[in-house]
Amino acid sequence: MLAETLAAIRPADPHAMAEAQAYQDRLTKPRGSLGQLEEIAVRLAGAAGVTPPPMPEPAALAIFAGDHGVHARGVTPWPQEVTVQMVANFLAGGAVANAFAAQAGVSVTVVDVGVAADLPDGPGLVKRKIGYGTDDMSKGPAMSVDQAVRALETGIGVARDLVASGARCLITGDMGIANTTASAALIAVFAGRDPAEVTGRGTGIDDEMYQHKVDVVRDALRTNGLSGSLISPSEALRALAAVGGFEHAAIAGLILGGAAARVPVILDGVIAGAAALVAAALDPAALDHCVAGHRSAEPGHAVALDHLGLRPLVDLELRLGEGSGGLLAHPVICAAVRVMHDVATFDSAGVTEKPV
Numbered sequence: 001m002l003a004e005t006l007a008a009i010r011p012a013d014p015h016a017m018a019e020a021q022a023y024q025d026r027l028t029k030p031r032g033s034l035g036q037l038e039e040i041a042v043r044l045a046g047a048a049g050v051t052p053p054p055m056p057e058p059a060a061l062a063i064f065a066g067d068h069g070v071h072a073r074g075v076t077p078w079p080q081e082v083t084v085q086m087v088a089n090f091l092a093g094g095a096v097a098n099a100f101a102a103q104a105g106v107s108v109t110v111v112d113v114g115v116a117a118d119l120p121d122g123p124g125l126v127k128r129k130i131g132y133g134t135d136d137m138s139k140g141p142a143m144s145v146d147q148a149v150r151a152l153e154t155g156i157g158v159a160r161d162l163v164a165s166g167a168r169c170l171i172t173g174d175m176g177i178a179n180t181t182a183s184a185a186l187i188a189v190f191a192g193r194d195p196a197e198v199t200g201r202g203t204g205i206d207d208e209m210y211q212h213k214v215d216v217v218r219d220a221l222r223t224n225g226l227s228g229s230l231i232s233p234s235e236a237l238r239a240l241a242a243v244g245g246f247e248h249a250a251i252a253g254l255i256l257g258g259a260a261a262r263v264p265v266i267l268d269g270v271i272a273g274a275a276a277l278v279a280a281a282l283d284p285a286a287l288d289h290c291v292a293g294h295r296s297a298e299p300g301h302a303v304a305l306d307h308l309g310l311r312p313l314v315d316l317e318l319r320l321g322e323g324s325g326g327l328l329a330h331p332v333i334c335a336a337v338r339v340m341h342d343v344a345t346f347d348s349a350g351v352t353e354k355p356v
């Protein structure tokens with residue numbers, strides 16, 4: 001399924017992009033006056049291979065939940081059971097992601113890829129547990145390569161199912177206590193940075209716990225023999241398995257699945273940024289189908305986005321996850337595309353253009 005998905009991914013169509021850019025310039029507004037929105041609409045035209053690009057709606061948020069063996073190293077102040085408790089909260093409609101999704105008219109699907117407790121069946125929950133949390137990456141690989149591939153393929157499957165049910169835009173979401181530690185390790189490896197540059201304070205930690213967290217990320221890289229940038233697909237899978245989480249792998253899969261279906265994927269925060277590095281290492285063309293919804297307060301997120309060449313749309317200093325930043329960006333992206341559908345040209349509206 002992974003190989004088939006990678007084979008189906010096409011890079012952006014340069015003709016559709018050129019056509020979209022030329023069309024932007026004919027619309028009744030000064031050239032470039034919509035700033036980044038013009039760039040977004042042109043990118044989505046390239047991704048879809050058509051101008052104007054289809055409206056990215058309805059949109060679907062997929063929240064992938066998983067636990068982390070590295071939690072045992074004391075890298076977060078929150079107990080691990082908050083992951084399963086927050087999954088219940090998503091399903092009951094009580095989380096920030098539910099409020100933002102309701103505001104934006106986006107559906108919410110929760111996928112258990114590796115929560116360390118059993119969840120009851122219920123509407124809105126997709127049960128795809130690969131393990132009861134990963135192993136401690138500071139002691140050895142967090143997952144086997146086989147588990148990492150299964151998690152990737154779970155994300156691909158979720159993308160396929162959501163698109164088959166009518167979604168025309170996918171938004172990444174995550175829930176996993178301690179997953180900012182795994183995100184920092186992935187970003188250090190894939191962007192070739194020192195752990196101190198890419199480790200952040202996650203849910204909010206003091207200076208002492210922060211120093212310890214950086215040391216744990218360093219331990220994980222050393223134990224797993226990872227240093228410098230990795231680029232080949234087989235190395236990418238090994239690195240993902242060594243220091244990633246089930247939700248990182250599944251989000252990378254969602255990105256690849258969305259790209260293969262030519263449906264835009266809005267990336268959320270640092271967890272999605274780390275997952276996008278993995279997806280890009282497997283196929284850089286997948287990035288042509290991604291929009292960075294926002295920039296989170298985690299320092300590793302800016303590093304990941306810079307490395308990927310993606311420009312975040314919104315910067316509200318969020319550090320929540322769940323898909324919150326991606327959800328806030330969705331109406332902005334819809335507005336960018338709607339301009340291409342609705343706005344009159346200078347010719348059609350009889351508006352005089354600026355003399356050249």
Ligand SMILES: O=C(O)c1ccc[n+]([C@@H]2O[C@H](COP(=O)([O-])O)[C@@H](O)[C@H]2O)c1
Nearest residue numbers: 076176178180202203269270296320321
């Ligand atoms: O999206 C982000 O950039 C982000 C930044 C900080 C924290 N989080 C969320 O907080 C949890 C992980 O934080 P921590 O401190 O336990 O590693 C996890 O559930 C993430 O969704 C998310």
Ligand SMILES: Cc1cc2nc[nH]c2cc1C
Nearest residue numbers: 078082086203320321322
């Ligand atoms: C309460 C809480 C909600 C979250 N949502 C995403 N990560 C989270 C972490 C915590 C601790």
